[in-house]
Amino acid sequence: MEFTRNRIDSVLVLWDIDHTLIETRGVGRASFAAAFEEVTGRPLERMPHITGRTEPDIYAATATLHGLEKPPPFPLFAEALAAAYIERQEQLHEQGRATAGAEHALAHLDSLPGIRQSVLSGNTREVSRIKLETFGLHKYLDLETGAYGDDDGHRPSLVPIAQARAARRNGGLFNRHNTVLIGDSLGDIETAHQGGARVIAVAAGGTPTAELTTADVVLVDLTDAPEIARAIRALTGA
Numbered sequence: 001m002e003f004t005r006n007r008i009d010s011v012l013v014l015w016d017i018d019h020t021l022i023e024t025r026g027v028g029r030a031s032f033a034a035a036f037e038e039v040t041g042r043p044l045e046r047m048p049h050i051t052g053r054t055e056p057d058i059y060a061a062t063a064t065l066h067g068l069e070k071p072p073p074f075p076l077f078a079e080a081l082a083a084a085y086i087e088r089q090e091q092l093h094e095q096g097r098a099t100a101g102a103e104h105a106l107a108h109l110d111s112l113p114g115i116r117q118s119v120l121s122g123n124t125r126e127v128s129r130i131k132l133e134t135f136g137l138h139k140y141l142d143l144e145t146g147a148y149g150d151d152d153g154h155r156p157s158l159v160p161i162a163q164a165r166a167a168r169r170n171g172g173l174f175n176r177h178n179t180v181l182i183g184d185s186l187g188d189i190e191t192a193h194q195g196g197a198r199v200i201a202v203a204a205g206g207t208p209t210a211e212l213t214t215a216d217v218v219l220v221d222l223t224d225a226p227e228i229a230r231a232i233r234a235l236t237g238a
């Protein structure tokens with residue numbers, strides 16, 4: 001029995017945020033535009049492809065697209081972005097949404113012994129917190145343990161950062177055998193493969209199921225919580 005419990009106690013689940021747990025439905029873009037203009041003095045004209053990238057990476061690429069060779073440092077932008085989200089939090093609540101099944105899936109995993117849930121997101125820590133709190137999802141997640149875009153602009157590097165934080169907070173050792181990333185994009189799959197985690201891809205984010213086949217498991221959406229739990233157990237041997 002003791003052996004079984006120890007094994008179950010060692011699973012770290014890391015959730016991607018955008019298009020996996022929530023959709024900002026335009027509020028994310030509006031917040032980015034406001035922060036970009038405030039910090040650089042330039043109106044946002046266009047954006048690079050952003051899915052699966054980190055915020056510092058997106059900021060740098062956007063600055064390049066606007067011909068800015070030496071944009072203001074990222075921390076200034078991050079601060080303006082958090083303020084822009086706080087200003088729009090009511091709008092985010094009304095216009096955005098949690099994805100289908102997200103809250104129930106988080107609650108179900110939270111009710112199981114030994115599964116630690118946090119996030120692995122290209123968003124900054126502060127914006128991640130605002131987004132999750134807006135939809136009441138933060139209460140199932142240990143946000144201290146997570147890893148964020150402002151920890152490292154290279155997304156795969158966020159996996160060992162989250163694993164080390166989880167080990168410090170909970171004890172144990174987290175590696176690719178007991179860490180599961182749940183995300184919606186090819187970027188999430190590469191992040192898990194390169195960073196050292198199993199990966200469950202959720203097709204509801206818009207990337208076609210056929211393109212997600214390099215994930216360990218592909219789910220249509222998050223509406224079957226027991227199925228997610230079974231997949232986590234199967235991938236980690238818990």
Ligand SMILES: [Mg+2]
Nearest residue numbers: 016018019184
């Ligand atoms: Mg995503």
